[in-house]
Amino acid sequence: MLFGDWGSSVTLSLRVYHTPKCAKLVYMNAWSIKNSIDTCSVMIFAIDKEGVLTALGGALSQQIGMDDSQIGMSPFKVSHFPCRRSHFKRALTGKPLSINSTINERSYETELKPNIDQDTGDILGVTGMTLDVTKNLQVQQFLDEERHKIFATQRLNSLATVTNGIAHEINNPLAIISGYAEQLRDLCERNPSKIPLKRVIFVSSKIIEACKRCSRIIDSLKDFSRNGSSDPLNFEKVANLVDESLDLCAQRIKTSEILFEKSDIPHDLEIQCRRVQIVQVLFHLLNNAIDASIHADQPTVILAVENQGTHVAISISDNGQGIPGSIKNKIFEPFFTTKEVGSGVGVGLSISKGVIEEHGGQIKLEPTSKHTTFTFNLPKVQEEKNAS
Secondary structure, three states, X not given: OOOOOOOOEEOOOOEEEEOOOOEEEEOOOOEEHHHHHHOOOEEEEEEEOOOOEEEXXXXXXXXXXXXXXXXXXXXXXXXXXXXXXXXXXXHHOOOOEEEEEEEOOEEEEEEXXXXXXXXXXXXXXXXXXXXXXXHHHHHHHHHHHHHHHHXXXXXXXXXXXXXXXXXXXXHHHHXXXXXXXXXXXXHHHHOOOOOOHHHHHHHHHHHHHHHHHHHHHHHHHHHHOOOOOOOOOEEEEHHHHHHHHHHHHHHHHHHOOOEEEEOOOOOOOEEEEOHHXXXXXXXXXXHHHHHHHOOOOOOEEEEEEEEOOOEEEEEEEEOOOOOOXXXXXXXXXXXXXXXXXXXXXXXXXXXXXHHHHHOOOEEEEOOOOOOEEEEEEEEOOOHHHHHO
């Protein structure tokens, strides 16, 4: 039976401490385990092998609608008992389990454990403890909602950073389209009967190429604004992921006069990932590198990709002022930021860390690098893919 005899009491011994000036008497009155449990906001119960309730205690039992009159009966006939006979049978096999249930619009969590005889090792029954977790779930739901709002704010801040550059990026191919379209019109107006086909083919191909670039930029922006966490895992070329992220910040790199260097990336190098999320991680790291290096004498950002066999490592470096050693262990914490007020909410690196770890990889700040360098590695194939 859980905790032995529920009616038993424990008496603490009387102790007398002597000091040079006086004798100090310290004592505690007798107290019963059952009385103590009955004041706690829990429900504790024991069920024997035959499925009969043998013990019940805790203030929560009254809230659920259980009382001592049900001892000696099967609790599974009570509709509001927080576990079913199937749960009880599973616990009898020797494996503890946790159950979540809803009773009268309140949420409860019940832990079941087999009651094992210490001498023989036989399972005598099942003991359980039920907690009211309604407030905990409400608080968790509130925190999740606030977290989603903050992450949405971060995404909007990032989109605001991208939007101006995207406008310039789209204006360039639009100008090309407009210019070549005027050439076609002039060719038709000057001599409609003898239009140079080679020139028409060349001009039209340039228009098509510019249109595709506009489409690619817009698609990148649409993808970037999505969450992407529920997307399926697909095999993606690393070069395409890098190019897509660069499309989002290319104009900012150009207007900031940053020297950008990129290592050669094998065209056939692939990883299994959620494309939208990895592009967002690359964008966050590139954007941070641009912010850090923008005030350097010769601002430089370097992106390097290394094939490590089962993994691919991607590093982004900048030649900014660096990250002080006193805060290096805090940079991946949510809401921690070194940017000025209004420039960021401090969740970019935190989100990136979560995304990389969800993909089975790791992200870190290189401790021995001369300049600030963030490196993350991703497995080429996810474990769940291998398992299938």
